Amino acid sequence: MFAYIVKRLLAGLVVLTLVSLSIFLLFWYGPSEPARAMCDSKTSNRCSPEKLEVFTEELGYNNPWASEFGNYVGGIVTGRDITVAGQTTRCEAPCLGLSYSTGKPVWEDMQSRIPATVSIAVGGASLYLLLGVPIGVAASKRRGTVADKTLVSSFLVISSIPYYLFALLVFLYFAVLYELPFVGQPGYTPLTENPAEWFGGLALAWICLGVFGCTAYTRYSRGAMVEALSEDYVRTAKAKGLPQRAVVYKHALRAALVPVVTIFGIDFGTLLAGTIFTEKIFDINGIGLWALNAVGQKDLPIVQATALFAAIALIVSNLVVDLLYSVLDPRVRLS
Amino acid sequence: MTEPFLVVEDLTVKFPTEDGLVNAVTELSYSVEQGRTLGIVGESGSGKSVSSMAVLGLHDARTARITGSIKVGGQEVVGLGESKLRKLRGREVAMIFQDALAALHPFYKVGSQLAEAYLVHHPSASKRDARRKAIEMLDRVGIPQPDRRVDDFPHQFSGGMRQRAMIAMGLINDPKLLIADEPTTALDVTVQAQILDLLQDLQREFDSAVIIITHDLGVIAEMADDILVMYGGRGVEHGPAKEVLTRPLMPYTWGLLSSVPDVAGDTAAKLVPIPGNPPSLLDPPSGCAFHPRCAHVGKVQGNLCSTTLPRLEPGPSGPGHLTRCHLSDPAAVFETEVLPVIAPDLLEES
Numbered sequence: 168m169f170a171y172i173v174k175r176l177l178a179g180l181v182v183l184t185l186v187s188l189s190i191f192l193l194f195w196y197g198p199s200e201p202a203r204a205m206c207d208s209k210t211s212n213r214c215s216p217e218k219l220e221v222f223t224e225e226l227g228y229n230n231p232w233a234s235e236f237g238n239y240v241g242g243i244v245t246g247r248d249i250t251v252a253g254q255t256t257r258c259e260a261p262c263l264g265l266s267y268s269t270g271k272p273v274w275e276d277m278q279s280r281i282p283a284t285v286s287i288a289v290g291g292a293s294l295y296l297l298l299g300v301p302i303g304v305a306a307s308k309r310r311g312t313v314a315d316k317t318l319v320s321s322f323l324v325i326s327s328i329p330y331y332l333f334a335l336l337v338f339l340y341f342a343v344l345y346e347l348p349f350v351g352q353p354g355y356t357p358l359t360e361n362p363a364e365w366f367g368g369l370a371l372a373w374i375c376l377g378v379f380g381c382t383a384y385t386r387y388s389r390g391a392m393v394e395a396l397s398e399d400y401v402r403t404a405k406a407k408g409l410p411q412r413a414v415v416y417k418h419a420l421r422a423a424l425v426p427v428v429t430i431f432g433i434d435f436g437t438l439l440a441g442t443i444f445t446e447k448i449f450d451i452n453g454i455g456l457w458a459l460n461a462v463g464q465k466d467l468p469i470v471q472a473t474a475l476f477a478a479i480a481l482i483v484s485n486l487v488v489d490l491l492y493s494v495l496d497p498r499v500r501l502s
Numbered sequence: 503m504t505e506p507f508l509v510v511e512d513l514t515v516k517f518p519t520e521d522g523l524v525n526a527v528t529e530l531s532y533s534v535e536q537g538r539t540l541g542i543v544g545e546s547g548s549g550k551s552v553s554s555m556a557v558l559g560l561h562d563a564r565t566a567r568i569t570g571s572i573k574v575g576g577q578e579v580v581g582l583g584e585s586k587l588r589k590l591r592g593r594e595v596a597m598i599f600q601d602a603l604a605a606l607h608p609f610y611k612v613g614s615q616l617a618e619a620y621l622v623h624h625p626s627a628s629k630r631d632a633r634r635k636a637i638e639m640l641d642r643v644g645i646p647q648p649d650r651r652v653d654d655f656p657h658q659f660s661g662g663m664r665q666r667a668m669i670a671m672g673l674i675n676d677p678k679l680l681i682a683d684e685p686t687t688a689l690d691v692t693v694q695a696q697i698l699d700l701l702q703d704l705q706r707e708f709d710s711a712v713i714i715i716t717h718d719l720g721v722i723a724e725m726a727d728d729i730l731v732m733y734g735g736r737g738v739e740h741g742p743a744k745e746v747l748t749r750p751l752m753p754y755t756w757g758l759l760s761s762v763p764d765v766a767g768d769t770a771a772k773l774v775p776i777p778g779n780p781p782s783l784l785d786p787p788s789g790c791a792f793h794p795r796c797a798h799v800g801k802v803q804g805n806l807c808s809t810t811l812p813r814l815e816p817g818p819s820g821p822g823h824l825t826r827c828h829l830s831d832p833a834a835v836f837e838t839e840v841l842p843v844i845a846p847d848l849l850e851e852s
């Protein structure tokens with residue numbers, strides 16, 4: 168088990184290196200001038216060709232890419248000093264560089280944004296399961312009835328609406344036209360600062376993500392339950408004289424959860440990597456919104472940092488899913 | 503004599519489907535006494551599993567229409583409420599299923615599945631008692647080192663051990679009736695023989711009634727005291743095992759017996775298959791359900807076979823041996839035309 172985790176984490180490191188290297192090279196050899204973002208912000212948009220050349224030199228774009236990539240990776244481990252426009256900034260480990268648009272160390276900004284994204288992801292993903300699985304189980308027990316068919320088709324309608332439209336409609340109806348209890352003005356307040364505002368500001372984003380996402384979980388868990396309920400071991404459980412509750416939950420649901428958990432892990436990783444529409448519409452300064460803006464501003468260090476964060480989120484959630492899988496299903500051997 | 507433990511009378515099970523009403527079991531009657539073994543034989547779709555699942559009330563009330571009467575220890579099961587059925591299941595009547603790998607839950611330890619079966623009918627027992635009972639039962643069915651294997655998962659057991667564990671689970675509450683639905687079909691021949699021996703030993707020990715459902719006449723010959731042959735959802739022949747195997751009266755039974763390979767005898771001898779396919783349960787043939795496949799229709803006057811359903815009634819060999827056939831003297835036809843091809847080793851065994 169321990170050896171397996173170490174192996175998977177090492178493989179994860181390789182993935183992280185490849186992800187950051189490919190983004191690095193994209194800026195290096197891409198069609199844009201990577202130093203222009205920094206030049207524009209430092210000269211209040213009066214970046215002359217000469218000044219651009221100075222910034223290009225300072226940011227190391229005249230050096231071989233390999234040594235600059237080495238510096239970047241070294242900075243993550245030990246921190247480094249970065250000099251821009253004659254001004255040296257100490258960038259502490261994990262140093263992900265200085266933002267080209269603000270000149271501040273990327274890690275400083277990132278620390279304030281990670282909690283926002285994690286808050287959205289944890290809340291939204293919990294609703295995936297809390298809404299999706301019980302509804303799916305209930306539907307599977309009433310398979311083929313009017314209630315089941317109505318539910319399945321109405322959820323199909325919801326999930327066929329584009330998510331940004333759905334989120335905008337939620338925003339319009341529940342933040343602008345009607346007010347829900349406990350739901351405040353959308354926005355992010357750190358949990359440690361004011362729990363009530365944290366909850367109120369995120370509630371709508373959670374509901375929006377949760378309701379939209381739970382439709383898929385209803386389908387997965389309904390399908391998995393229908394299959395599990397027709398398994399021989401469920402018939403055995405019934406033939407033993409177990410009450411219906413034990414047959415459905417202890418025997419059928421236990422088996423049906425395995426595929427649901429697998430998909431959930433991957434979805435949760437994707438949510439952590441950034442919920443761009445949700446953050447944009449509900450005005451939450453998280454990783455997704457940050458990445459979106461950074462791409463527009465060609466801010467390499469931020470793009471790089473958000474990509475690394477997304478990759479770490481996916482690697483870790485996949486690892487957790489595989490470990491969980493071996494706990495849930497004793498037939499699975501990790502190797 | 504007291505009332506047999508299980509009495510099934512005029513049991514009819516229908517499933518409404520999109521294609522129409524499936525007549526899975528029609529007017530089936532049989533009974534099993536304590537300490538006796540009834541073998542139910544028939545092709546797939548003959549209604550043998552459906553009828554025995556009805557004994558436990560395992561059919562979904564929303565999808566199955568059940569009429570007739572099933573009395574377990576004097577209690578009527580048809581129409582009985584779920585909570586009363588639960589008290590019956592696993593306690594009075596236990597069932598063993600065909601494929602033990604599929605029938606045991608893959609995520610729970612064998613021991614905890616056994617203990618669960620015990621605890622549900624012994625709510626005052628502690629978990630420790632249940633575990634001890636599980637180990638005791640595993641030991642009883644011949645699983646080596648039961649105190650260690652009790653913590654194994656089903657996939658860590660061999661096929662034969664899984665079926666043994668299944669039997670142990672069935673008998674853990676000392677049921678009065680054990681229904682074994684194709685208990686040896688998924689096993690290889692040597693293991694099959696061991697499991698059958700085990701079932702016989704246990705029956706003697708627990709003095710329970712046993713129903714063994716199979717399409718394998720070899721299994722029936724070894725196990726059963728009485729035989730019920732089913733065809734198209736109806737009983738077509740019913741009598742003491744020896745009678746039915748040596749002096750069968752119904753042409754379908756002849757066909758079944760003739761299609762058993764004779765391993766000991768002439769290996770060049772050809773098997774005689776029954777021509778045609780099992781009857782449709784949606785739209786059963788008129789008259790005798792077997793008539794489209796029967797080679798002896800010509801011996802019956804007129805077109806009785808295709809117009810009139812014969813009754814299941816005592817044949818020429820006595821009141822205990824029932825047959826559903828229009829042939830006036832089936833024994834004579836059997837003696838002169840059919841006997842030579844029936845597997846001799848099967849007959850010797852019985």
